[in-house]
Amino acid sequence: MTTTQERRLEDTVLGSAAGRFYRHQNFGTGLLGGVGLGFLLWLLGEYTVNNNPNYGTDMVVTLTMLGWVIGFNLGVGTFNAVLHWILGHDQTKEDELYAAGVGQGKSRYWKYCTDHKVVGTQYLILVFVLFFIGGTLAMMIRTQLLTPNSSFLSPQTYNAIVSIHGMTMIIATIIMVSGPFANFIMPIMIGAKDMAFPRLNAMSIWVIVSAVPPLMATFFVGGVNAGWTTYAPLSVQDGPAMVCFAFTIITFVVSVTVAGINTLITVLTMRAPGMTFSRMPVFVWASVIGGALGLYAMPAFLLDMTMMVSDHATGTSFFVSAQGGSGWLWENVFWIMGHPEVYVILIPPVGALMEVFSTFSRKPMFAYKMIIGAMIGIAGLSIMVWAHHMFTTGWAPDLAGPFMLTTELISIPTGIIFLCAIGTMWRGSNWVRLPMYFGFLFIWNFIVGGVTGIYLSDVPADDYFHGNMFVTAHFHYTLLGGAMIAATAGLCYWFPKVTGRMLDEKTGRAAFWLIAIGFQVTYLAQFYEGFKGMPRRVANYDPIFAPENVVSSIGAYVLMAGWIVLLYALVSSWRSGSIAPANPWSAKSLEWQTLTPVPLENFLEDVTVVNDAYGYGERAELQVHAVFGSTSDAHHGEGH
Amino acid sequence: MSATQEHDVTHEGGHHDTPEQRDRKELSALVLFIAGDAIFLILEILAWFYLRALDTQNGWRFSKATPANPATSGSNNPHTIVHEVAKVAPGWTIVIAALALIAGLAAWWAEGNARKGVAHAPILAAALVVALAGIGAQVYQFQILPFSTTDGTYASMFEFFMGSVLAHLFLVVVVLLGVWNRARKGMYNEVWYQIRLARVWTLWVAISGIFLAVTAIFFA
Numbered sequence: 080m081t082t083t084q085e086r087r088l089e090d091t092v093l094g095s096a097a098g099r100f101y102r103h104q105n106f107g108t109g110l111l112g113g114v115g116l117g118f119l120l121w122l123l124g125e126y127t128v129n130n131n132p133n134y135g136t137d138m139v140v141t142l143t144m145l146g147w148v149i150g151f152n153l154g155v156g157t158f159n160a161v162l163h164w165i166l167g168h169d170q171t172k173e174d175e176l177y178a179a180g181v182g183q184g185k186s187r188y189w190k191y192c193t194d195h196k197v198v199g200t201q202y203l204i205l206v207f208v209l210f211f212i213g214g215t216l217a218m219m220i221r222t223q224l225l226t227p228n229s230s231f232l233s234p235q236t237y238n239a240i241v242s243i244h245g246m247t248m249i250i251a252t253i254i255m256v257s258g259p260f261a262n263f264i265m266p267i268m269i270g271a272k273d274m275a276f277p278r279l280n281a282m283s284i285w286v287i288v289s290a291v292p293p294l295m296a297t298f299f300v301g302g303v304n305a306g307w308t309t310y311a312p313l314s315v316q317d318g319p320a321m322v323c324f325a326f327t328i329i330t331f332v333v334s335v336t337v338a339g340i341n342t343l344i345t346v347l348t349m350r351a352p353g354m355t356f357s358r359m360p361v362f363v364w365a366s367v368i369g370g371a372l373g374l375y376a377m378p379a380f381l382l383d384m385t386m387m388v389s390d391h392a393t394g395t396s397f398f399v400s401a402q403g404g405s406g407w408l409w410e411n412v413f414w415i416m417g418h419p420e421v422y423v424i425l426i427p428p429v430g431a432l433m434e435v436f437s438t439f440s441r442k443p444m445f446a447y448k449m450i451i452g453a454m455i456g457i458a459g460l461s462i463m464v465w466a467h468h469m470f471t472t473g474w475a476p477d478l479a480g481p482f483m484l485t486t487e488l489i490s491i492p493t494g495i496i497f498l499c500a501i502g503t504m505w506r507g508s509n510w511v512r513l514p515m516y517f518g519f520l521f522i523w524n525f526i527v528g529g530v531t532g533i534y535l536s537d538v539p540a541d542d543y544f545h546g547n548m549f550v551t552a553h554f555h556y557t558l559l560g561g562a563m564i565a566a567t568a569g570l571c572y573w574f575p576k577v578t579g580r581m582l583d584e585k586t587g588r589a590a591f592w593l594i595a596i597g598f599q600v601t602y603l604a605q606f607y608e609g610f611k612g613m614p615r616r617v618a619n620y621d622p623i624f625a626p627e628n629v630v631s632s633i634g635a636y637v638l639m640a641g642w643i644v645l646l647y648a649l650v651s652s653w654r655s656g657s658i659a660p661a662n663p664w665s666a667k668s669l670e671w672q673t674l675t676p677v678p679l680e681n682f683l684e685d686v687t688v689v690n691d692a693y694g695y696g697e698r699a700e701l702q703v704h705a706v707f708g709s710t711s712d713a714h715h716g717e718g719h
Numbered sequence: 720m721s722a723t724q725e726h727d728v729t730h731e732g733g734h735h736d737t738p739e740q741r742d743r744k745e746l747s748a749l750v751l752f753i754a755g756d757a758i759f760l761i762l763e764i765l766a767w768f769y770l771r772a773l774d775t776q777n778g779w780r781f782s783k784a785t786p787a788n789p790a791t792s793g794s795n796n797p798h799t800i801v802h803e804v805a806k807v808a809p810g811w812t813i814v815i816a817a818l819a820l821i822a823g824l825a826a827w828w829a830e831g832n833a834r835k836g837v838a839h840a841p842i843l844a845a846a847l848v849v850a851l852a853g854i855g856a857q858v859y860q861f862q863i864l865p866f867s868t869t870d871g872t873y874a875s876m877f878e879f880f881m882g883s884v885l886a887h888l889f890l891v892v893v894v895l896l897g898v899w900n901r902a903r904k905g906m907y908n909e910v911w912y913q914i915r916l917a918r919v920w921t922l923w924v925a926i927s928g929i930f931l932a933v934t935a936i937f938f939a
Contacts, residue, residue, distance in 0.1 A: 161893075165900060166900065167897075167900050167901045167903075167904045167906060275744050276744070336752075336755055340751045340752060341748075343747075343751060344744055344748050348740070348744050374751060374755045375755075375758060378758040378759035379762055381759060382762045382763060385879075386879065389879060393868045394868045394869040395869075395874075395875035395878065395879065396869070396872055396875050397872065397875055397879075400775050400778075401778070402778045402871055402875075403770065403774065403775050403776065403780075403871045403872035404775060404872055405775050407769075407773075411769070412766065415762070
């Protein structure tokens with residue numbers, strides 16, 4: 080590709096006034112703003128509403144959390160653009176370039192930055208932090224469960240850790256692909272210069288950052304004892320920690336909604352010429368479907384959590400049976416969100432994985448349209464299955480059959496995606512690099528997770544398995560063994576493009592084997608615990624379950640060791656790995672056709688897409704995905 | 720640099736977009752946002768009907784009935800919650816939705832004037848004042864309700880609806896404040912699509928307010 084230096088915006092020298100307030104704002108000022116306003120509203124609450132004997136404390140905590148979230152985002156610069164807009168002071172081009180990180184070096188990663196690649200990297204780091212927290216909590220859980228009557232943790236602390244482990248991991252997995260890769264990679268894949276709304280993009284990351292401290296604060300105000308699903312009435316009986324928990328979710332919903340809209344509009348309006356829907360890479364489709372499903376699911380999460388805050392802080396009784404409320408309302412609304420959310424987590428990583436399979440098999444995507452149709456089918460069915468989580472609650476027994484049917488129907492489009500994945504690899508020139516290792520692991524894990532899901536969708540079987548360790552093993556096989564492993568494949572695949580360095584393959588493979596073996600040991604043992612009838616979420620258990628728990632805990636330590644080794648490989652490679660070429664995998668999609676590091680507006684020349692991105696082994700004219708340059712001097716990109 | 724020129728060179732929204740492109744993008748985003756908000760609205764109303772149908776432990780309306788408090792004193796008493804609400808609360812609910820509707824229609828009028836190149840800032844100022852009046856009316860309604868949040872799930876849902884309307888009106892005021900201020904500075908003399916966005920949002924808030932009002936009034 081021709082390098083046209085004069086068009087590189089990142090080389091622009093900005094005036095000293097560029098950026099205005101942004102110049103003085105960063106993560107530190109965000110912390111100051113959050114703590115400051117949080118403290119002020121706490122004081123206000125203490126002197127105004129804390130005298131209410133029933134819910135004064137919860138109201139004070141509500142005000143404090145509100146102050147934290149608003150203050151942090153004011154401090155970091157999230158609202159600058161809105162305030163400028165209201166005042167009628169549009170930002171100049173220099174201001175915009177400053178906001179995009181021009182001339183700021185690495186400090187831009189600590190600031191409100193509108194460059195989608197910076198936002199993607201910020202998401203990636205946040206995901207690492209969340210997984211580290213969630214993983215550490217998981218190790219504490221498994222340590223507690225090493226022996227039947229362990230006193231490593233008190234029962235209350237154990238419950239609190241289980242709850243926050245669950246929600247931390249759910250948040251992390253929801254954003255683990257839609258955050259880093261739908262931000263960093265997806266716009267480049269469609270030939271766009273940025274996301275449709277760069278400011279909203281930056282807003283989405285900083286709003287979600289502000290959601291994390293309230294979640295951790297739960298430990299200091301009594302802990303959440305109701306599990307990550309926070310079923311009523313347990314959650315209504317919880318203390319102010321539940322308010323912090325709900326605030327995390329409310330803030331998180333704002334971020335996910337904004338990010339989802341941004342993704343959809345970016346794909347709808349910013350595709351390069353020639354990038355028709357039928358030429359869009361599968362990962363782009365997966366991001367769109369995941370984003371759309373998130374838009375459907377998140378309002379339910381918002382409603383449930385807002386009502387929960389209201390029950391705690393204003394004395395309403397949505398979930399208090401003694402005053403006319405119902406725990407079933409919570410469960411219904413929660414799972415109207417909850418099951419689509421599983422596919423918000425799953426579909427984007429699967430899309431990423433399909434890119435890996437095609438690239439490393441050197442074959443066109445097998446049944447491309449079937450894959451897209453299956454993803455849409457999964458998304459559509461996922462909104463009609465929520466009550467399979469409630470078979471044993473007594474809610475609407477007559478609907479158990481229909482919900483069992485819709486749930487089992489999901490296995491059809493899921494199976495289609497499996498077949499397409501295998502079809503893509505079948506008789507390909509398979510190049511088994513680290514992303515493929517994780518791809519193979521996904522295939523095995525998700526088969527186990529998927530098949531055991533059919534057991535749970537079956538009403539009679541669910542009567543036995545519900546609420547026991549079988550469920551725990553099942554959803555870890557799907558979300559950790561499936562989605563997270565697929566996301567890891569994506570991470571290994573795009574690592575050279577994101578960091579400009581090659582990932583240390585040798586250390587990565589060592590990590591892979593630890594993860595693969597540790598995972599099976601951990602969760603196959605938990606399946607066995609489930610078969611024997613061990614309930615989940617218990618701090619102490621009958622000694623008859625001891626052998627499986629010892630095995631599961633040992634497996635968990637091996638698994639954690641694997642993740643730590645992988646983290647080491649990622650960090651050391653990022654810091655000092657060998658410099659990555661622009662297209663180390665000789666892949667065809669657009670992100671590999673541009674420079675590494677990627678220029679500010681992604682491409683130095685205009686992009687015109689002429690075929691899909693999977694023309695491996697096709698006749699010459701179909702192998703070219705895109706041409707670069709103006710119409711008159713267009714030339715073919717690399718990788719054809 | 721004139722406002723329009725400044726608008727054209729801005730880097731936001733996909734780098735050097737034309738106003739037409741930004742119009743398309745921002746309207747599409749608003750439609751998606753409204754779709755998400757509509758799901759929230761539908762679930763709110765479903766929650767209303769669900770709790771009303773369950774009426775757990777007769778707690779929908781009268782959980783704190785006492786002879787001394789006729790406003791919440793049993794289903795056969797003429798001074799029930801419903802009776803009081805019929806006198807006070809729904810009337811204001813309709814008034815508030817109507818104020819949002821008027822604000823939206825005013826924004827529509829302003830948009831038409833902006834298209835024709837005639838005065839539109841004063842009309843947007845009027846829309847803003849009407850929306851602020853809506854917020855004032857909503858706060859007033861909170862103060863005059865003959866029940867509190869602790870009086871059963873009817874009261875809980877009713878006040879939740881009001882809180883929802885208040886939050887939406889707050890966003891209407893923020894949007895109209897910005898649009899009016901920019902109109903006042905002449906920033907919509909040539910490119911006025913943001914007035915359309917304000918109009919669409921304000922009218923949606925009015926429509927959702929009407930749905931909530933109808934639910935609260937006719938299905939108590």
